Amino acid sequence: MKFIFDPPVPVKVQKMKERVRWGDASVVERGIDQTSMVLDDGNSDNPEFSFIVIGDSGTTEHQGHHPQRKIAELMLAHQEESRFVLHTGDVIYVVGSHEYYPTNFIEPYREFLVGGENPKRIPYDRMVFNLPILPVLGNHDYYDVPGIYRFIAGGTRSLRRLLGYKNVEIGWHGSYKGDAYARAFLDYLKGFDSDEELERHLDEHYTAKTDTGHCLRYEPGRFTRLPNRYYTFRYGGIDFFALDSNTFNEPSPLPATKEGEAERRELVHRQHEIEQEEIQILEICEKLNPEIPEEAEQLDALKAKLYQIDEIKIDIEKQLESDESSVVDFEQLNWLKQRLILSWNTEEVRGRIIYFHHPPYVTEATKWHQAQTLAVRRCLRWVFDQVANTLGSMTQGRPIVDLILNGHAHCLEHLRTTDTGHADSNINCIISGGSGHYPRRQRNEGPELMETFDYLPGNPYRKVADSFLFIGRNGYDEHLRRPYSFVRIDVKGGRPPKLIVRPFVIERFMGEWCDRHVEPFVI
Numbered sequence: 001m002k003f004i005f006d007p008p009v010p011v012k013v014q015k016m017k018e019r020v021r022w023g024d025a026s027v028v029e030r031g032i033d034q035t036s037m038v039l040d041d042g043n044s045d046n047p048e049f050s051f052i053v054i055g056d057s058g059t060t061e062h063q064g065h066h067p068q069r070k071i072a073e074l075m076l077a078h079q080e081e082s083r084f085v086l087h088t089g090d091v092i093y094v095v096g097s098h099e100y101y102p103t104n105f106i107e108p109y110r111e112f113l114v115g116g117e118n119p120k121r122i123p124y125d126r127m128v129f130n131l132p133i134l135p136v137l138g139n140h141d142y143y144d145v146p147g148i149y150r151f152i153a154g155g156t157r158s159l160r161r162l163l164g165y166k167n168v169e170i171g172w173h174g175s176y177k178g179d180a181y182a183r184a185f186l187d188y189l190k191g192f193d194s195d196e197e198l199e200r201h202l203d204e205h206y207t208a209k210t211d212t213g214h215c216l217r218y219e220p221g222r223f224t225r226l227p228n229r230y231y232t233f234r235y236g237g238i239d240f241f242a243l244d245s246n247t248f249n250e251p252s253p254l255p256a257t258k259e260g261e262a263e264r265r266e267l268v269h270r271q272h273e274i275e276q277e278e279i280q281i282l283e284i285c286e287k288l289n290p291e292i293p294e295e296a297e298q299l300d301a302l303k304a305k306l307y308q309i310d311e312i313k314i315d316i317e318k319q320l321e322s323d324e325s326s327v328v329d330f331e332q333l334n335w336l337k338q339r340l341i342l343s344w345n346t347e348e349v350r351g352r353i354i355y356f357h358h359p360p361y362v363t364e365a366t367k368w369h370q371a372q373t374l375a376v377r378r379c380l381r382w383v384f385d386q387v388a389n390t391l392g393s394m395t396q397g398r399p400i401v402d403l404i405l406n407g408h409a410h411c412l413e414h415l416r417t418t419d420t421g422h423a424d425s426n427i428n429c430i431i432s433g434g435s436g437h438y439p440r441r442q443r444n445e446g447p448e449l450m451e452t453f454d455y456l457p458g459n460p461y462r463k464v465a466d467s468f469l470f471i472g473r474n475g476y477d478e479h480l481r482r483p484y485s486f487v488r489i490d491v492k493g494g495r496p497p498k499l500i501v502r503p504f505v506i507e508r509f510m511g512e513w514c515d516r517h518v519e520p521f522v523i
Helices: 008-021 068-076 098-105 146-156 157-162 179-185 197-204 260-289 291-319 330-344 371-395
Strands: 032-039 049-054 084-089 133-135 208-210 212-216 233-236 236-241 353-357 403-406 412-417 427-431 446-451 461-471 481-493 499-509 512-516
Touching: 008 179, 032 049, 049 068, 049 427, 068 446, 068 499, 098 179, 133 427, 133 461, 236 330, 260 291, 291 371, 330 353, 412 481, 412 499, 461 499
Parallel strands: 032 212, 032 233, 049 084, 084 133, 236 353, 353 403, 403 427
Antiparallel strands: 049 481, 208 212, 233 236, 412 427, 412 461, 446 461, 481 499, 499 512
16 A cells, blocks of 8 residues: 555646646736746845755654754854755655644744744744745655545554554645645745735736746745746846756656566566565564663664655656656756756856756765656756757856755765766756755765766766765764754855855764764865
8 A cells, every 4th residue: 555655747737837827817918927036135136145055854853853953953053144045845744744834844944934933823824934945846745645544544543553654744634736835835826716816916926027027026024935836036146946856757668678577577576575674664663662762763763764665665666657658847847948048148147056856966875776866867968958059159168057956865965977978067966955854875886976878879887977075874873873964055256156065964973963064165
């Protein structure tokens, strides 16, 4: 029985369009661009500014300690100097249910919210930010649970006990295909009862102007909505592009060949193996007492392993279910292509930063070999290659974007691509996915990422990226360290801009919290 499932891509796309009333007549006649916004804080023309990056944060307490809250407390020291927070997705775990926003988002980040001194009085769909938190959707923000699970788990005490690790943060609701996230962060135009109300709202809040039309004016302390599941904004001469990678991460279909059939059999075998492993871990969990500190630590480690198994199972399911009808969100990818071309043709723009959930390059143990990682990498390459072909020599040797920011991998990592043979060459990538959920280890193969290019003669195998920094789970037993992290990025003037990355890390070690110093670096 599936306890978590990921809605199909067409469903995600259609539901999100309905929530923002994509292309509604009232929107179109006002010349509104529903993918752009202006962050109106009075400082957006300053070429030097700072911002924070967090990701994979949306958890409750872990056996009496609260990693997400510890990271939020560290962020407070940078609140005054930072202009906004980028969130790389997975705002809420394990499924993006509205019932967990109070404990897993509002309470931990209360100082960033208007009225945060009384966080229990803040409705999750009426949050107002003192410091803007600008997220993208993670896979957990889309996840749902079958209705039959809620019925069975609610009525069978022994099953609830067996599934304790799952229903702790699943509860009775799923995300309803991303609806909770949309109500929390997007300009939920579907909620207006009449055209008159909608038109008044548009006339009040879509007063900003860009090269692509009127757009939403985001005002810290007053109006806290985002225009769409993917969007762009300009700050200090830097164009930021926020994407929804959940709609272009579908694996390619397995080939209808002997090799494809062998791969399918291997996937089914692997699926069976990890399901058996899951059952064994659950049986061990059943025998552990969370009131005993040593057993609580063991239970915490086993829960982390079970969540990791969930991700592997979902990736295998996606591969087994992929066929010729698998959908890629080309509408969004073409939008990104056109906006990047426009950005390069805009004189005032001196840099570009793109952020989304699934990393195209990563050395965290479970992610590099995921089919979703390869799917995202191929889609991004397709866009960048198209942009590069259009721009020609205009880039003057610079990469298409200055920085890629991701989450999904529960770590802090800095990578740089090599010459990949595509327009994603020589790009710095930072994964900031260690801001609350169980941290993960680096893969055993080490920091060099190699890729087989199956469409080239001889299927050449070559290096495509190097990892220069990885901070994740390490050590075992009494030497186990669980580091949690965020980064602050200081943007300096000039063209291209200099970006100073300042990592901040706090570790859980031997039942205590300790700060870990990591040197800043320049990209």
